[in-house]
Amino acid sequence: MHEEKAIATLAGTCGGSALSWTLADGVIELALHRAPCNELGSESLEEFERFVTALARMEAEAHALIIYSEMKPGFCAGADLRELYQRSQGMEKAAAGKSVRDFLERIHRVLNLIDASSLTTIAAVHGVTFGGGLELALACDLIVADKMARFCFPELRLGLIPGFGGIPRLKRDVGNAVVRDLLLTGRSFNANKAQQIGLVSQVAGEGEALRAARATAAQLKKFDRATAAAAKRFIKPIPHEELRREIDLFCELFARPAVEAGLRKFVESTDAQPYLP
Amino acid sequence: MQTAEQTLDEILNLAAVHFKVPREKLSPDDDFFKTLEVDSLQTLDLLTKLENHFRVELPDYELQGVSDFRTLAGKIQARL
Numbered sequence: 045m046h047e048e049k050a051i052a053t054l055a056g057t058c059g060g061s062a063l064s065w066t067l068a069d070g071v072i073e074l075a076l077h078r079a080p081c082n083e084l085g086s087e088s089l090e091e092f093e094r095f096v097t098a099l100a101r102m103e104a105e106a107h108a109l110i111i112y113s114e115m116k117p118g119f120c121a122g123a124d125l126r127e128l129y130q131r132s133q134g135m136e137k138a139a140a141g142k143s144v145r146d147f148l149e150r151i152h153r154v155l156n157l158i159d160a161s162s163l164t165t166i167a168a169v170h171g172v173t174f175g176g177g178l179e180l181a182l183a184c185d186l187i188v189a190d191k192m193a194r195f196c197f198p199e200l201r202l203g204l205i206p207g208f209g210g211i212p213r214l215k216r217d218v219g220n221a222v223v224r225d226l227l228l229t230g231r232s233f234n235a236n237k238a239q240q241i242g243l244v245s246q247v248a249g250e251g252e253a254l255r256a257a258r259a260t261a262a263q264l265k266k267f268d269r270a271t272a273a274a275a276k277r278f279i280k281p282i283p284h285e286e287l288r289r290e291i292d293l294f295c296e297l298f299a300r301p302a303v304e305a306g307l308r309k310f311v312e313s314t315d316a317q318p319y320l321p
Numbered sequence: 322m323q324t325a326e327q328t329l330d331e332i333l334n335l336a337a338v339h340f341k342v343p344r345e346k347l348s349p350d351d352d353f354f355k356t357l358e359v360d361s362l363q364t365l366d367l368l369t370k371l372e373n374h375f376r377v378e379l380p381d382y383e384l385q386g387v388s389d390f391r392t393l394a395g396k397i398q399a400r401l
Contacts, residue, residue, distance in 0.1 A: 117362050172362065192369050231380040234369045 058098060062088040065095055067102050071261045072109045072163070081117040084176045084208075085124030089151055096157040103162055107269055108261035111158075111184060112168040112254050119167070119193070122175025123208070129307040137299065144298050148207050148291045151176075155209050159183040159282050162273040164264050168257035169193045174232070179208035182217065185276060188260065189235035189244045190253040196232035202306035207294035212286035218242050322401060328375070329394035335374060336390065339367055349391040371397060 057064050062078035074095060076082040099109070113119045132140040158165060158180075167181035170190035178195050181187050197206050197214075205211065205227070214223050222241045226233070238244040248256040264272065297303060329349055337344040340357050353359050359367070364384070371393075372379055377400040387393050 172365065191373060192366060194365055194369060229380065229382065231382055232365070234372050234378075236373065237378060 060091045062091045070107045070265055072102055072106050074111045075114050077114040081115050081121035081172055082113055083121050083124035085127040092154045096154050106163055108264050109163045109165045110168055110257045110261055118171025119169035119173040120177025120180055121172050122177050126311050129311045141299055145295050151208050155183040164272055166257045168253040170253050176208045179206055179210040182213040186245045188246045188253050188257045191235050191247050192250055193235040194232040195238050197226050198230045200230050203302040204297050205294055209287050211290055212283040216283055325398045328398045332390055332394050335370055339370055350389050352388045354388050
């Protein structure tokens, strides 16, 4: 870990095959680069856990964190459903349920740490920002979106709800009617709509979200860090109780046969539009 | 308000640019999944471009089963 900090301090790159990070001029940049679209599975989770450990050490030297994707299709397509399905196939029902709960507990811990970071955090998103990808963006303080970004919670078609903290965090940021629309229809919003409803703070031109996020991060450097961190703590409470209830509800729903059928349908689908709800 | 034919024409122009194919190779009744070998991500991109261009909101579940430009134009025209 000391080696990680030393490398990061020297503006080098740390990370693995799913993500990597750099620290330069007080800005930590976390790049997601797992093909095809940064699906969040056990490998990504392990690397996120390493990142949040390093984040705690880097915070004293930084004022901002930018999370972005290097993958062309988008920011993140959400949970790795193929891995989720395959893992549950090789287990007894109770063991599969426990495995899912363990995974959720771990990813909630990661997202809670990003959410509560003393840094000002920015998700620079483009393209597909679905499910767990939207939940990752929602853990950040600001979302800067490429005008081609799309946002969606498609979980209901699998018989599930978002499980990475999406509902409580979305509810924290926008009105309940918007949460119901996204959640219950499963439809996707474009970046302009997302800005209208207050989900996105800036819309950038095509391919320009990261540049806009970097410009924002440069602006943040002008402010006193302790004041910015205090302001963030004051305005952005973490909805711990609802996050706990979300894990319980997800696990309860996951145990139903309809979910296995929904996951199987997704995994075996040859549909030309698997990303469309 | 623009006519349905104008809407269709604009969609074909946008699709030609988006999918990098000559405009004359696209016709209103083409099945774009077959003709253009479009995948779901490209469909989402096209949907976003169309929404931005026409300044409409088109719920993607309305596109389920839509595979030709003429039907797509009808869906957009209904929201103009």
